[in-house]
Amino acid sequence: MKIRIFVTLKNGVLDPQGKAIHHALDGLGFSGVNDVRSGRFIEIDVEDNVSDGDIDAMCRKLLANMVIENYRIEKMPESVPA
Template sequence: MAKAKVFVTLKEGILDPQGQTVENALKNLGYNNVSNLRIGKYITLDIEGDNTKKELEEMSHKLLANPIIEDYQIEIEG
């Protein structure tokens, strides 16, 4: 059994209103040194089998991310 992480991020150029709102809230708290804040998804899961990398690519493309507007990055640990 392997532990896997999938990071899903909005592609560059896609607006991130949630990130912008959080960045503005941080500035209102006095953190004016923050910029370019963006919010993605951090998905962790356990996966069994011998073909985990390929399957995780498929899952990410089909369901975990929207490949039109999002990129994903997969990490598999032992």
């Protein structure tokens, strides 16, 4: 089973990479962009018997810094064999 994990900075935490992206977009002439927040995307392939609790523990213990980051877990639908 494929799991997608999105890790983002919590609101109120300074995001220098997001600010740099925002500045670059502005410099390239893209107007109307009010703010940019940057994050990470992690895809993990796990066996079907890995529990939701184990996936959550992976995020809390390693994949996200719980002091300054939030995370969201998405389970990908199983693909149908051809």
